[in-house]
Amino acid sequence: MKKQYLAVLLFCLVLVNTSAQNKSTEPTFMEYAASLPALSLPFxxxxxxxxxxxxxxxxxxxxxxxxxxxxAYIYGRLFQSGPYTGIIYLYPGDNVIPVLVVNDTLGAIRSSLHLSQSYCGESENSWGIDFASIRKDYSVRICDTFSLFRRDHESRILEHTRRNGMKCTDYLFRDGMYKEVR
Structure with missing residues (x-):
């Protein structure tokens, strides 16, 4: 009985010690952010x-x-402003979507913004492309240009049905958060 008790106690001590070592080797958020490649603004x-x-x-x-x-994959550290750090991550999909995530000094997520918000490419009845700009004041503009149309029985675009457009959305950065400008 004593041997079993000692074996369980020894196992628990090893488990606690290993857990403490693993926690101490994990970088703080600030160490993590500092290790990322720096990107320049405007982006x-x-x-x-x-x-x-x-x-x-x-x-x-x-x-x-x-x-x-x-x-997600890391693209790079975009900015460090006061207690906030902006990092661009790449989210895989049909097209890779860049995502801007803002963290505080402890690593808590304050804000997240997908920089690609619309359809990209061509389909049977549409064509579109979106783009994003992040300025030196950390404000963001995301624009989507599109063309909608119908095709005839030979798959040619019927020009009289074509409708082109562009929609832009602006975001301001305040207190660690991105807010849409209306």
Whole structure:
């Protein structure tokens, strides 16, 4: 009985010690952010642009913790302003979607903004492209240009049905949050 008790006690001590070591080796948010490649402002991107993820060596669980995204890759650190840090992550999909995430100094997510918010590319009856700009004051403009149309029985666009447009949305950065300007 004493041997079993000692074995359980020893196992618990090893488990607690290993857990404490793992916690101490995980970087703080500020260490994590400082290790990311720095991006410059103004920053511009288009939905068809190939953005290459940064190889940082950070575990996916750590990236998920600080990005709030279940699957994401790091693109780079965009800004550090007072107690806030803006990082661009790449979210995989049909097109890679850049996502701007703002964290406080402890790593808590304050704001998240998808920089690609519309359809990109061509389909049977539409064509579209979106683009985003982040200015030096951290404000963001996301624009979507589109063309909607119908086709004839030979798949040619019926020009008289074509409707072109562009919609832009602006966001201001205040107190760690992005708010849409109306």
């Amino acid at each position: 511009h991107t288009r939905c068809y642009e190939t953005l290459i993820r940064a190889e940082t060596g950070h575990r996916p669980e750590l990236i998920e913790k600080f990005s709030g995204l279940d699957v």
